[in-house]
Amino acid sequence: MALLEVRGLTMKFGSLLANHDISFDVEEGSITGLIGPNGAGKTTLFNCISGAYKPTAGKVLFAGSDITGWPPYRVARLGAVRTFQVVRPLNDMSVFDNVLVGAFLRERDLTSALDVAECSLRFCHLEDYRDKLAGNLTIGLKKRLELARALATQPKLLMLDEVMAGLSGAELKEAMELLKEIKAQGVTLLVVEHVMEALMPIADKVVVLDGGVKIAEGPPREIVESERVIAAYLGEKFSRRLKELKT
Amino acid sequence: MRHRQSGFGLGCTIFGILAILPLIPGPLQGPFAKHVLVMVLLFASMSQAWNLLGGYCGQVSFGHSVFFGIGAYGAGMAVVKYGLTPWPGALLGAIIASIVSLVISYPCFRLKGHYFAIATFAIVEIFNRLFMVWYWVGGALGLDYPIIEEGWRNFMWYETKTPYYYGAFALFVLVFSTARWIERHRIGYYMRAVRDGQEAAESLGVNSPQVKLTAMAISAFLAALCGAFFVQYNLRVDPPMVMSLDMSMRFVLITILGGLGTLWGPLLGAAVLIPLQEYTRAIWGGLGGGVDLIIFGLLIIVIVIRQPRGLMGFVSWVVGHRARARGRG
Amino acid sequence: MTLFLQIALDGILNGMLYAIVALGLTLIWGVMDVINFAHGEFLMIAMYVSYWLGFLMNIDPLVSWVASSVFVFLLAFVTYKLMVSHLVGKPALSALLATFGLSMFLKNLCLNRFSPNFKLLPVTVLSGKTIPVGSLILSLPQLVIAVFSLAVIFIVYRFIASTRMGWAIQATAMDKEAAELMGIDTEKIYGLVFGLGGACVGIAGGLLPTYMPVHPEVGSLFGLIAFICVAMGGFGSITGSLFASLLVGLVEAFAGFYIAPIFKYVAVFALYLVIVMLKPKGLFGW
Numbered sequence: 097m098a099l100l101e102v103r104g105l106t107m108k109f110g111s112l113l114a115n116h117d118i119s120f121d122v123e124e125g126s127i128t129g130l131i132g133p134n135g136a137g138k139t140t141l142f143n144c145i146s147g148a149y150k151p152t153a154g155k156v157l158f159a160g161s162d163i164t165g166w167p168p169y170r171v172a173r174l175g176a177v178r179t180f181q182v183v184r185p186l187n188d189m190s191v192f193d194n195v196l197v198g199a200f201l202r203e204r205d206l207t208s209a210l211d212v213a214e215c216s217l218r219f220c221h222l223e224d225y226r227d228k229l230a231g232n233l234t235i236g237l238k239k240r241l242e243l244a245r246a247l248a249t250q251p252k253l254l255m256l257d258e259v260m261a262g263l264s265g266a267e268l269k270e271a272m273e274l275l276k277e278i279k280a281q282g283v284t285l286l287v288v289e290h291v292m293e294a295l296m297p298i299a300d301k302v303v304v305l306d307g308g309v310k311i312a313e314g315p316p317r318e319i320v321e322s323e324r325v326i327a328a329y330l331g332e333k334f335s336r337r338l339k340e341l342k343t
Numbered sequence: 344m345r346h347r348q349s350g351f352g353l354g355c356t357i358f359g360i361l362a363i364l365p366l367i368p369g370p371l372q373g374p375f376a377k378h379v380l381v382m383v384l385l386f387a388s389m390s391q392a393w394n395l396l397g398g399y400c401g402q403v404s405f406g407h408s409v410f411f412g413i414g415a416y417g418a419g420m421a422v423v424k425y426g427l428t429p430w431p432g433a434l435l436g437a438i439i440a441s442i443v444s445l446v447i448s449y450p451c452f453r454l455k456g457h458y459f460a461i462a463t464f465a466i467v468e469i470f471n472r473l474f475m476v477w478y479w480v481g482g483a484l485g486l487d488y489p490i491i492e493e494g495w496r497n498f499m500w501y502e503t504k505t506p507y508y509y510g511a512f513a514l515f516v517l518v519f520s521t522a523r524w525i526e527r528h529r530i531g532y533y534m535r536a537v538r539d540g541q542e543a544a545e546s547l548g549v550n551s552p553q554v555k556l557t558a559m560a561i562s563a564f565l566a567a568l569c570g571a572f573f574v575q576y577n578l579r580v581d582p583p584m585v586m587s588l589d590m591s592m593r594f595v596l597i598t599i600l601g602g603l604g605t606l607w608g609p610l611l612g613a614a615v616l617i618p619l620q621e622y623t624r625a626i627w628g629g630l631g632g633g634v635d636l637i638i639f640g641l642l643i644i645v646i647v648i649r650q651p652r653g654l655m656g657f658v659s660w661v662v663g664h665r666a667r668a669r670g671r672g
Numbered sequence: 673m674t675l676f677l678q679i680a681l682d683g684i685l686n687g688m689l690y691a692i693v694a695l696g697l698t699l700i701w702g703v704m705d706v707i708n709f710a711h712g713e714f715l716m717i718a719m720y721v722s723y724w725l726g727f728l729m730n731i732d733p734l735v736s737w738v739a740s741s742v743f744v745f746l747l748a749f750v751t752y753k754l755m756v757s758h759l760v761g762k763p764a765l766s767a768l769l770a771t772f773g774l775s776m777f778l779k780n781l782c783l784n785r786f787s788p789n790f791k792l793l794p795v796t797v798l799s800g801k802t803i804p805v806g807s808l809i810l811s812l813p814q815l816v817i818a819v820f821s822l823a824v825i826f827i828v829y830r831f832i833a834s835t836r837m838g839w840a841i842q843a844t845a846m847d848k849e850a851a852e853l854m855g856i857d858t859e860k861i862y863g864l865v866f867g868l869g870g871a872c873v874g875i876a877g878g879l880l881p882t883y884m885p886v887h888p889e890v891g892s893l894f895g896l897i898a899f900i901c902v903a904m905g906g907f908g909s910i911t912g913s914l915f916a917s918l919l920v921g922l923v924e925a926f927a928g929f930y931i932a933p934i935f936k937y938v939a940v941f942a943l944y945l946v947i948v949m950l951k952p953k954g955l956f957g958w
Contacts (some may be wrong), residue, residue, distance in 0.1 A: 146546065172548035180546070186539035188604075197536045200529045201548040209529070249547055403765055450949050456764055457707050458948055461903045464896060465941035472938045588896075592772060599769055632788075633780030633888075640780065643773030647766050648758045 097160065099124040099253055099284050100145070100176070105154035107137075107144055114140040117154070118310050120303045122253065127275065127285040129295040129316070132305035133328055138288045139181055141305065142257055145286075146178040147171040159252065172201065175252035179242040179259060181288070187231030191222055194230045194241055198248035213248050220244035220274065236267060247278065254278065255286045260294045272298055292329070296320065304328065350606070354523060357610070358516060365508050375625065377504035383617045384511035385572055388518040390597040390609035392565035395522060397595065398604030399531060400558040401538025402452065405591045406463035407566050409470045410440040412585035414567025415574040416474070419486040422497070429498050433571035437564045444563035445556055452555050467588050474582040485581025486574075498575045507576055514572055518565050523606055525561070534558050535604070566594075600646050602655025611654045616642075674807045679925050681808055687921020688818035692876045693894055694901035694913045695825055696869030702908015703845040703865045704760055709771035710751070712895020713778040714870050718744045718877020719886040720782060726793040726881060734797055734816075737878025741871045748870025752863045760862060761848075775895070783888040790885035798882045813882040820879060824872055829910055841865060845908065893937075900944045906957025916955060919943070 098121035107115040115137045122128045132138050143149040145156050147168040156164045158176050172178075177198075186194050195213040203209035217223050220240045225233060230241060239259050246254055260271050275298055279285055289295045295302065296316040304312040304319060306328040312319055319325055361384070370376060389411065397403045417436015418429035425432075451462050475483045493500045500506050525531040536544035537551045545551055574580045584590075601612025616639070623635035650656055697711050708714075718740040725736040751774065759767040793799070801812035832838040843851040844861045852858050884890070901920055905912025920940050927939030947955060 148542070167550075168542075168545040169548050169550045172546060177548070178546050180543070184540050184543035184546075186536050186543060188539050189535055193532060193535070197532050197544065197549070198547045200532055204529060206527060206529070245547060454948055454952050457701070458903055458952060458954070460707070460764075460768065461899050462945060462948060465900065465944050468896065469938050469941045472934055476932070476934050588892075596769065596772075599765075633783040636776050636780040637784065640773045640775070640777030643776070644755060644770050647770040647773065648755060651762065651766060 098122055099159060100286065101155075101157040102141075102145065103155040103157065105141065105144055105156065106152050107140055107149060108152045114308050115144065115151070115305075116308045118305070119154075120310065120313055122284060122286050123301070124252075124284055125279070125282060126300040127279050127287060127298055129299035129302040130286060130288045130305065131290070131292055131295060131302060134290065135307075136305040136328075137308040138290075138305055139257060140308075142178065142255060142288055145171075146176065146255060172249065172251075176255060177201075177246045177249045177251040177253070178255040179239075179246050179257055181257040181261075183235070183238040183242050185230035185233065185238050185241055187229065189230055190227050191230050191233065191241055192217060192226040195222075195244050195248045198245040201249040212250065216244045216248040219247065219277075236263060239263075243274070247283075251283060253284045253286060255288075257288045258290060259287075261290055268294055292320075350523075353607075354519070357607070361512055361515070365505050374504055375621075377508060379618050379621045381504060381507050381511045381576065382621065383613045384508070384515045385569060385576070386593065386597055386617050387610040387613035388511070388515045389566060389569040390594045390601070390613060391518045391522050392562050392569060393594040394598045394604065394609050395525065395534075395565070396558045396562040398598060398608070399525070399538065400534040400555060401604075402448075402555055402558070403460060403595070404448075404463045404559075405460060405588065405595065406447070406466045407562070407594050408586050408588070408590035409467055410444055410563040410566040411570035411573070411590065411594075412470065412474070412580075412582070413440040413443060414570030415580045415585045416480055416486070416570075417567065418571035419488075419574045419580045420480065422488060422491075423481075423486040428496055429571060429575055433568060436571055437567040440563045440567035440570075441560040444559045448556065448559045452552065463591075464588060467586060467591055471582050471586045474586060481581070483581065485579060485584070488578040499578060510572060510575075514568060517568070519606070519610070521561070521565065526606055530554065530557060538604070596643055598653075600643070600653055602653035602658075605653075605655040608653055608655045611658070615654065678808050679929050680922065681810065682814075683922035683925030684918060685811070685814040685818050685921070686925065687918035688821040689814070689876060689880075690894075690897055690901050690920055691914045691917035692817070692821035692824055693873055694898040694905075694917050695821075695828060695910065696872035697898045697902045698905070698908055698910055698913045699828070699865050699872070700869040701902055702910075703841055704756075704862055705764070706756060706760060706767040707764070707771070707899065708756075708866075708869065709768055709895065710775040710778060711771075711869075711873060711898055712891030712893070713775045714744050714748060714873045714891070715877045715880075715894050716782065716886065716888065716891035717747060717778060718874040719880050719884075719890065720786065721874075722878040723791055723793060723881045723886050726796065727791075732797050733793065733879050733882050737820075737875050740878030741874035744874030744877065745867045745871040749863055749867035751870075752866035756866060757859070757862065775891075779888050779891070786888070788888055790887045791881075792885035793881045796882045800883075811883065813879070816882070817876065817879050820875060824875060825910065825914060828868070828872065832910070837864075897937075897940065900940060904944050904947050904954055906951075906954030909954070909956040912954060912956030 100122035103119050105115055105118045118141060130138055130141070140149065144151040147166050147170065150165040155162060158174060161174065163171055163174065186197065192213060195217050196209055199209040199212040199216065203212050217226060220243055222237070222240055222244055225237060233241060243259055260268055263271055272294060275285060275287070287295060299316050301314065302316050302319045303310060304325050311324045311328060312322045364371060364380065365377065371380065393407050414433060414436040417439065418432040421427040421432025422429050447466060451459060454462055474480060480486070491497055495506070498510065533544065533549050533554045536549055537554050541551050570585060573585065597612035597616055598609050600616055601610065602608030620635050620639055623638055627634035646653070693715060697708060700706055700708050721740040721743050722733050722736045725731040725739060726733060755770050755774065756767060759770055798813040798816060803810040803812060832841055840856045841861055843854065843856055844858045848858050897920060901917040902913050905916035923939050923943050924936045928936035931939065951957065
């Protein structure tokens with residue numbers, strides 16, 4: 097049984113169909129990528145899984161429980177924790193206290209929570225900023241803080257919403273290493289990313305969305321070859337030319 | 344780890360100084376000075392009770408005089424109607440205040456911004472008028488204490504104010520210790536997380552409605568205890584004395600002046616505002632009334648505009664400035 | 673039946689008074705997202721201006737409302753420049769507390785200068801005059817305020833909807849930064865709106881001494897009721913607050929008569945709570 101199972105998930109906003117009948121699995125211990133062009137419905141799907149939205153139809157199963165429509169905090173308590181695409185630091189608290197809030201999910205008393213927070217802070221290389229107010233960090237550091245905070249909850253499944261968007265080349269490398277290390281610790285990852293290049297080398301499986309529907313699923317190597325994916329990203333015209341070139 | 348323990352020594356020092364304050368000979372010995380000191384400790388405690396919800400948890404309520412009033416009526420009813428000591432009344436009042444606060448705030452927490460603020464105004468006005476016509480609790484006339492034996496059992500004294508001072512001090516220690524305990528405990532971090540971003544907090548497993556309700560219940564409980572002290576000190580209570588918008592505002596203003604969401608802000612705010620108000624009233628009372636409040640009003644305007652972080656902001660600026668100067672030198 | 677209609681009539685007339693008081697607050701709230709806690713005190717000041725003009729110079733409130741309105745316009749404008757301009761865009765609490773400080777200042781200044789006594793102009797053109805309508809009695813001073821109220825609301829509404837300045841105000845209300853990029857001087861707009869809000873309440877205050885005594889506390893309750901009307905109507909909606917004001921007037925009149933006078937405001941405040949529980953953004957809010 098997979099750690100996360102999405103079954104026939106559909107989300108409508110009025111007449112707008114943001115997600116239509118999407119199903120996929122996230123295997124325990126893997127990195128699963130969720131990609132697609134802007135407006136493909138990635139963030140909506142994410143919000144449905146993490147409990148921010150209640151899906152119109154379909155089911156979300158996590159670790160064997162049906163979590164469809166659960167409020168976000170219950171989903172988080174069960175071990176599926178997310179970050180936000182538009183970062184949401186707790187502005188008036190220090191960087192360390194931000195991480196500490198996450199750590200309190202599993203550690204009830206202060207001393208052990210402090211240890212966990214410390215670990216997670218170091219893991220994300222944020223120890224130099226520990227006493228700064230989270231609101232005063234640069235955007236790149238805020239993204240790292242989101243990650244550190246989510247990690248401090250000691251999740252089973254970590255859902256990252258575009259943590260790598262907007263990072264420079266060197267930062268991107270660093271971030272990819274970080275994700276691999278997280279995976280090595282036994283945390284399952286579901287990563288939404290707009291930039292394909294960042295995900296392809298590290299993902300075990302990739303799910304591709306376009307226009308609210310799943311158009312492909314498989315190992316990264318197969319996905320980059322898939323015509324529908326290329327069409328979705330680069331347009332029909334380019335995809336036809338690519339095919340002509342190949343033949 | 345070090346910065347987490349700092350402040351403990353400061354707290355002990357402050358408690359220690361306040362404990363020996365009435366023993367120091369000099370200007371603090373007069374009955375008026377004692378009265379001012381009692382008021383400072385009472386309003387510092389009350390503002391801290393408000394601060395737990397408004398400052399730490401970010402839910403700005405203008406309705407706290409209702410809980411203050413329920414506590415006052417709890418003690419008052421026990422003494423005046425049932426001939427008991429005020430203690431069981433104070434405790435029962437505090438429990439009822441917590442329950443009332445939960446019943447009221449459960450729906451109100453759905454409201455945002457000004458809608459929430461105005462709802463809390465409305466609640467104060469409703470309670471004020473209901474108590475005005477509620478015959479059982481004395482209606483508009485309120486409750487007047489009979490003359491009974493003084494001492495700690497009945498928590499009342501007619502001549503001396505020193506026991507009242509220590510009563511207020513005990514209350515102060517209770518409220519501030521609670522606040523400090525919360526500040527360094529899981530619930531305290533969760534409260535601040537809810538204040539700074541409900542959505543982010545919930546994504547980290549924080550049950551924000553529950554956190555807000557917990558903060559509300561604790562805050563209302565402590566506010567009611569402060570109200571019970573207030574009635575014992577005045578030996579009478581009526582609705583406008585305790586349940587009014589002006590009373591609610593005082594708790595808010597003292598906290599804002601001192602520093603919202605800080606541990607020592609409410610004490611600092613009360614230590615500045617209460618003497619200012621009491622002394623201006625005493626000195627300029629003959630000028631036709633209202634002078635103390637004219638000054639008070641102007642002061643609020645200046646502080647809100649010039650120093651939004653309150654006196655604690657000023658203090659930390661000075662401390663930081665000196666630390667920087669030391670670092671350079 | 674006559675009694676019922678009479679109560680309804682009184683409720684509507686009172687509602688129209690609330691409407692003109694709430695109008696200024698709606699403008700300020702809608703455009704600047706600021707609650708002016710001193711709004712009720714602006715009303716009180718306007719009443720004192722009109723009262724003293726009548727008392728000292730024998731000018732009838734039917735004339736002196738112009739002076740009251742101009743005076744409160746200036747007072748509000750100065751308030752904006754000295755206080756509120758520093759607080760727009762800051763946490764909502766700041767402006768509320770600063771204006772609370774102002775309300776305390778004004779209230780106690782009047783208490784100190786003019787004593788807490790109730791003051792009423794004994795003889796004015798309108799005093800005590802009534803018009804019989806069938807079996808109902810229409811109080812002329814209240815009717816005049818209701819007519820003024822309708823007229824002012826209509827003028828302000830047209831001004832906002834169909835003048836260049838009105839469009840600039842709307843643009844500023846929707847998105848301050850975008851409005852600035854379009855070359856609108858939002859600082860000027862804010863000052864104007866705050867002053868205009870004061871002028872509206874100034875008109876009401878100028879006319880009130882024809883039947884209502886003035887004292888330092890008179891504004892507090894009006895201010896509170898105006899908040900209720902504005903919030904009940906919904907964020908910055910002029911029609912919403914007009915509708916809510918009438919509703920408040922009616923509920924107050926009927927609760928005061930059929931339950932008990934002391935419960936009239938309890939009913940009004942409870943009505944507010946019920947409505948925002950059902951519609952957290954007010955009747956016309958979005």
